[in-house]
Amino acid sequence: MRVVVKITGKVFDGEVGADTILRIAELLKQKLGQGYRFAVVVGGGRRAREYIELGRRLGIGEAFLDALGIEVSRVNALLMASLLAPHAYLPIPRSVDDFLEAWASGKVVVLGGLQPGQSTNAVAAIVSELIGADLLINATDVLGVYDSNPKLNPNAKLLKEVTVEELERLALRNVVAGSYELFDMVALEIVKRSKIPLVFLSVYDVENMTRLLEGKDFTGTRIVY
Numbered sequence: 001m002r003v004v005v006k007i008t009g010k011v012f013d014g015e016v017g018a019d020t021i022l023r024i025a026e027l028l029k030q031k032l033g034q035g036y037r038f039a040v041v042v043g044g045g046r047r048a049r050e051y052i053e054l055g056r057r058l059g060i061g062e063a064f065l066d067a068l069g070i071e072v073s074r075v076n077a078l079l080m081a082s083l084l085a086p087h088a089y090l091p092i093p094r095s096v097d098d099f100l101e102a103w104a105s106g107k108v109v110v111l112g113g114l115q116p117g118q119s120t121n122a123v124a125a126i127v128s129e130l131i132g133a134d135l136l137i138n139a140t141d142v143l144g145v146y147d148s149n150p151k152l153n154p155n156a157k158l159l160k161e162v163t164v165e166e167l168e169r170l171a172l173r174n175v176v177a178g179s180y181e182l183f184d185m186v187a188l189e190i191v192k193r194s195k196i197p198l199v200f201l202s203v204y205d206v207e208n209m210t211r212l213l214e215g216k217d218f219t220g221t222r223i224v225y
Contacts, residue, residue: 074113136197159221
């Protein structure tokens with residue numbers, strides 16, 4: 001089973017996420033012996049945003065700011081890859097060609113951003129399309145997709161299933177939990193055209209992710225086409 005796991009960069013922001021990162025690494029290593037193959041895409045988190053904001057105050061152009069954020073995401077990827085050693089491919093891929101070469105090695109491929117103007121969600125979608133992923137897990141800082149933004153509305157309802165068209169409407173209305181980070185329109189177009197099996201769940205509930213991988217009931221949102 002070919003699985004792409006997109007991990008929010010927020011889990012790399014502080015001590016709270018350290019245990020989660022360790023448990024995700026252990027889960028992936030455990031599943032490697034059960035016929036699973038993994039590509040892992042990680043975001044840049046707070047540190048990327050801090051570098052981007054510093055660069056903006058210094059008058060650096062947007063393309064270079066994107067490049068700063070990408071480099072931070074690659075540092076996070078290197079951290080995750082080190083926890084997966086010796087099962088992870090090194091060095092961290094910096095392009096689609098690098099990724100394909102890494103995937104051909106048979107190892108777990110961990111990567112961050114690839115190019116300016118492209119979110120790590122879009123990277124995860126592209127990677128999923130390239131390898132014909134059986135599942136794309138978007139592990140974010142909320143439980144899944146809601147009918148309104150749960151960070152603003154305490155009565156927001158978690159949706160167990162969402163059509164890709166509804167996800168698109170929610171994204172356009174900018175009310176999907178996490179907004180841009182949860183999913184952006186470039187990533188959405190990629191999963192839509194290839195009908196990539198996509199699930200949203202909380203990055204912090206690793207047992208829940210385990211249930212999903214084992215085909216059991218889980219808490220989150222499945223996208224249907």
